[in-house]
Amino acid sequence: MRIGLLGAASAAVTGLTDWHKTDGRARRVGIVHGVLNLTATALYATSLVLRLSKKREAARAAAWLGFAVMGSAGYVGGVLVYSEKAGTDHANHKPLPSGFVAVLAEGDLQENTPRLVEVEGVRIVLVRQNEVI
Secondary structure, three states, X not given: OHHHHHHXXXXXXXXXXXXXXXXXXXXXXXXXXXXXXXXXXXXXXXXXXXXXXXXXXXXXXXXXXXXXXXXXXXXXXXXXXXXXXXXXXXXXXXXXOOOOOOOOOHHHOOEOOOEEEEEOOEEEEEOXXXXXX
């Protein structure tokens, strides 16, 4: 249970990082997800304290309740990822050109200096290393 509580703390950090970049409905759903996770974590922490106090029946009840709340939090987390696209790949997936497209003169690309160029609305980073682009 202690390891699970440590895992919950680290998951909360990454969740807050993802939530910070949301807005609108995703932000509201994220708040519900976070509150459910905090509630479940508090129930598991309570269960741990009760176990250490030798109150096994109450500890089990708190853990089962935490499990139920965590299931709800997991469902809401799925809504965040699959419906709201929170914490997923936000890359631009426009199709790349099918052939060679000149974007700058070869002499304009300095050794080990990344250069951002755009081809048909797709941003690409070019780097020359050991005379290879």
